[in-house]
Amino acid sequence: MGSFFTPLSWNDSGFILTGVMNTITISLVAIIAGTLLGLVVGFIRSEANKAANTALGAVLDILRSVPLIIQLILFTTYIGAMGHPLDPFVAGSIVLSLYTMAFMAEVFRGGFDSVHGSMITAARSLGMTYWQAVRYVQFPISLRAIFPSWLGVALSVIKDSALVSVIGYMELLRTSEQLISRTQQPLEILIGVGVFYFIISYPLSLYGKYVERKMAV
Template sequence: MFWFQVERLLNYWPILLKGLGMTISLSLLSLLVGCVIGLLFGIIRAGRIRWLSALTGLYIDLFRGTPFLVQVFICFFILPTVGIELSAFSAGVIALSNLSACFIGEIIASGIKAVPKGQSEAALSSGLRYSQQLRLVILPQALRIVRPSLVGQFILLVKDSSVISAIGIMDLTRSGWMIVQNIPNGLLVFGVVGIGYFIICYPMIFVARRMERRQQTSIL
């Protein structure tokens, strides 16, 4: 019986591959947008303008502290009621990009604050403006410090993308739900789905571990 179900599952591999491709596309696009916005959030959060830093921190905490599924539903179901029509894919990208930007922003802000003050003071004494200090001195060091944390966040982003299946996007998780209607063996079907996510995430897990080891070695 088990091998018969495995054979049946092999007939659905085009659906699984399509879902895998959608998950990768959704994650990559959200990652690119999230990194750009997250970098901006991080700079503002660690910046010198206190009220703007506090306001950005409140925004970040709001989305970090509320369920992601609720955020997805707001983008897909609530925004159209105020005249903002979005496709399921667009709503998913916006929700996922916003959430990742909030986490990335906080990570980058912590990295900026971890850079010794002597670095910015030396840059200031060299005649560099604040924007030049950030671009040439502070950000390169901050990004080096938080690289493992950023890669960890990228992994979480891929896994969070499975929530988007709730609004009908044919990602890897949604593909699994469709297949399990015809093959009543949830452990088999979602075991394969889990392997698909593992294939996407493991290279990043490997990279994150190597980065952590290099940082520990450099500290020692």
């Protein structure tokens, strides 16, 4: 019976490392792309008129109200049915980035709105152009409100990146799943996976709390 399965060995470390690297890669891609897109969308939302805001808000709302796993399956099925199948990494990055953008946009909008309108007026009255006021006054001040929430969203993206395994991307959880089906040692492998996520996530969340406390005053 036991001969069917080969236990976990050091030879698997390369395989696990690939999974680790892939998890880190796709998380970084989604965080960077999601932040940039969210910055633009959040800025538009804080500046735009009501009609544009409602339309944009509805799209973001859909991205936030439909489970990520359904979005991933829908997107891959859709591009497959349309005859343009994409690599799991590309498809996963697109969906995860858009999902991240939906949350980041609200974070940035909240940050921009937290800057008092009178500050912008003051900056403009000192002869700054619109973009100078945004670049040198609104943006630096809003960072204080943005950073802790930004870190929170980034952390949840690292955790949500585990879901990309369902469309076939070999990130950490999927590599461990394959190792489990070979070795039949789910407990040891899963605990290892949990420890990995914890080691990445815990220090960052501690840092987030520290920054929040420091900036609160």
